[in-house]
Amino acid sequence: MAEKGEVLVEVKNLNKNFGVTVALHNVNMTIKRGEIRGLIGENGSGKSTVTSIIAGIQPATSGEMFYKGQPWKPKDSLEALHNGIGIIVQEMGTVPTISVAENIFIGDYDRFRVGPVISKKKMVAEAQKALESIGVTDINAARVTRMYNMEQRKLIEIAKTMAHDPEMFVVDETTTALSESGREILYKLMRKAADDNKAVVFISHDLEEIMDKCDTLTVLRDGDIIGSLEKDEYDPDLIKKMMIGREVKGDYYRSDMDGYDEEVVLRAENITTMQDLLCFNLELHKGEILGIGGLSECGMHTLGRALYGLEDIVDGKVTMTATGTEIKTPEIAFKNGMGYVSKNRDQESLVLNGSIGVNIQSTGYKANSNGIFISDKKERDYAQLQVDNLAIKCNNIFQPVSAMSGGNKQKVVFGKWLAADSQVLILDCPTRGVDIGVKAAMYKLINDMKKKGKSIVLISEELPELCGMADRLLIMRDGEITGEFLRPDGFDNTELIDCMI
Numbered sequence: 158m159a160e161k162g163e164v165l166v167e168v169k170n171l172n173k174n175f176g177v178t179v180a181l182h183n184v185n186m187t188i189k190r191g192e193i194r195g196l197i198g199e200n201g202s203g204k205s206t207v208t209s210i211i212a213g214i215q216p217a218t219s220g221e222m223f224y225k226g227q228p229w230k231p232k233d234s235l236e237a238l239h240n241g242i243g244i245i246v247q248e249m250g251t252v253p254t255i256s257v258a259e260n261i262f263i264g265d266y267d268r269f270r271v272g273p274v275i276s277k278k279k280m281v282a283e284a285q286k287a288l289e290s291i292g293v294t295d296i297n298a299a300r301v302t303r304m305y306n307m308e309q310r311k312l313i314e315i316a317k318t319m320a321h322d323p324e325m326f327v328v329d330e331t332t333t334a335l336s337e338s339g340r341e342i343l344y345k346l347m348r349k350a351a352d353d354n355k356a357v358v359f360i361s362h363d364l365e366e367i368m369d370k371c372d373t374l375t376v377l378r379d380g381d382i383i384g385s386l387e388k389d390e391y392d393p394d395l396i397k398k399m400m401i402g403r404e405v406k407g408d409y410y411r412s413d414m415d416g417y418d419e420e421v422v423l424r425a426e427n428i429t430t431m432q433d434l435l436c437f438n439l440e441l442h443k444g445e446i447l448g449i450g451g452l453s454e455c456g457m458h459t460l461g462r463a464l465y466g467l468e469d470i471v472d473g474k475v476t477m478t479a480t481g482t483e484i485k486t487p488e489i490a491f492k493n494g495m496g497y498v499s500k501n502r503d504q505e506s507l508v509l510n511g512s513i514g515v516n517i518q519s520t521g522y523k524a525n526s527n528g529i530f531i532s533d534k535k536e537r538d539y540a541q542l543q544v545d546n547l548a549i550k551c552n553n554i555f556q557p558v559s560a561m562s563g564g565n566k567q568k569v570v571f572g573k574w575l576a577a578d579s580q581v582l583i584l585d586c587p588t589r590g591v592d593i594g595v596k597a598a599m600y601k602l603i604n605d606m607k608k609k610g611k612s613i614v615l616i617s618e619e620l621p622e623l624c625g626m627a628d629r630l631l632i633m634r635d636g637e638i639t640g641e642f643l644r645p646d647g648f649d650n651t652e653l654i655d656c657m658i
């Protein structure tokens with residue numbers, strides 16, 4: 158019988174280089190049965206790299222790994238999963254064009270062989286059971302995965318991992334893609350695994366979450382392990398210091414009470430979308446940071462998309478008030494000085510096979526041309542400025558975005574709109590997956606924009622962020638505004654939460 162505290166996975170002197178980039182440097186780590194191990198560190202510190210090596214996604218450059226006391230060198234993630242080590246990856250981990258069932262049992266279809274053929278019916282039935290067993294009832298395993306949204310696809314990936322009953326699984330920055338109910342499903346599975354003397358490695362940038370859910374915590378910085386803490390040693394300031402290498406001030410939100418102009422710059426009148434919104438009204442003022450909060454399903458993400466012309470608006474309209482221009486498409490929005498950071502960065506905000514430069518410069522054709530030609534130098538400076546502003550971790554702006562860490566990708570998206578100097582910015586979870594140091598930089602940049610008279614809609618699932626930044630805060634539930642709060646009155650958490658549920 159496997160016992161609590163027994164070493165399950167051991168990593169010795171692990172190194173990983175990508176060309177000149179040293180992603181991991183002599184990493185040593187042991188993961189024991191019965192623990193949920195947190196992994197924390199700045200963007201690009203090596204969290205995804207080390208866990209993806211353990212889970213067979215990529216090989217190490219050098220070093221050794223042991224699993225249940227035996228040398229461990231999985232040739233791919235399927236081999237790892239079939240031997241008991243699974244991973245829920247930071248980015249999309251499902252194939253959109255195949256069915257949910259095929260995703261859940263990918264590499265395992267032989268299990269459903271009846272004579273010469275694979276029985277789809279059997280596979281779908283098993284997959285449906287796998288979904289139900291983690292508490293998911295609104296996904297049809299026979300359907301094509303593409304039909305489902307980001308959160309649902311993450312749940313499919315979780316079901317896939319759990320269907321193999323792993324001895325250990327990694328959860329890489331997954332909770333930011335999940336709503337409250339999805340998070341609860343995941344936390345329960347993690348706790349159950351630990352109680353059954355299995356192990357979990359949990360990666361998150363949310364200090365509170367990681368301290369609450371993890372029994373022990375390991376800090377990485379620039380590819381080095383800085384140290385580990387047991388639950389009774391947790392201290393937010395100490396953890397931040399270990400992550401960043403110097404003291405960081407606890408408070409990184411704005412402290413001012415500056416108001417905004419009365420002038421309305423963007424107006425949504427009675428908008429009704431195919432889903433979520435019915436006769437919705439909203440006014441955004443010049444120099445205002447308008448916070449929008451609620452539970453993930455409340456319609457706030459649809460609202461963000463609708464304001465930027467990304468949703469079919471079946472009734473009502475969104476207009477830029479100064480010109481009366483109706484925002485019907487993202488192209489019109491962009492041409493009229495609007496910008497939009499999507500919660501779903503890989504699919505909606507980035508050209509993944511483009512470079513950092515190409516992505517940031519995509520908003521700067523006008524700014525960087527002299528009428529006829531685009532100036533290379535201007536374009537380079539345009540991108541470099543954002544690399545500096547946001548401390549984007551890269552060797553140069555010609556590196557492809559696909560090779561970047563998750564948080565650094567998010568910085569590229571933010572940087573692209575920052576560079577555009579948009580008059581109106583719709584930010585949907587802009588700090589998703591970015592580390593606390595960069596969060597602080599982003600908050601400052603958002604506040605600087607406000608001071609310059611720009612208007613910002615800040616959609617977020619994090620209440621502290623909303624309370625810390627908003628001039629005015631709207632709370633939504635079931636597609637409607639259930640509460641409006643003003644910064645000068647102070648934001649009361651209990652009142653806000655009452656409006657959400």
Ligand SMILES: Nc1ncnc2c1ncn2[C@@H]1O[C@H](COP(=O)(O)OP(=O)(O)OP(=O)(O)O)[C@@H](O)[C@H]1O
Nearest residue numbers: 175180200201202203204205206560562563564565
């Ligand atoms: N395929 C790759 N090609 C080149 N460099 C890479 C590749 N994958 C990762 N890196 C680099 O390795 C370093 C570590 O990246 P990793 O993804 O492990 O960071 P992370 O700690 O998971 O960060 P985040 O919090 O942003 O997800 C980064 O500098 C990253 O740019």
Ligand SMILES: [Mg+2]
Nearest residue numbers: 205247562563
């Ligand atoms: Mg990562």
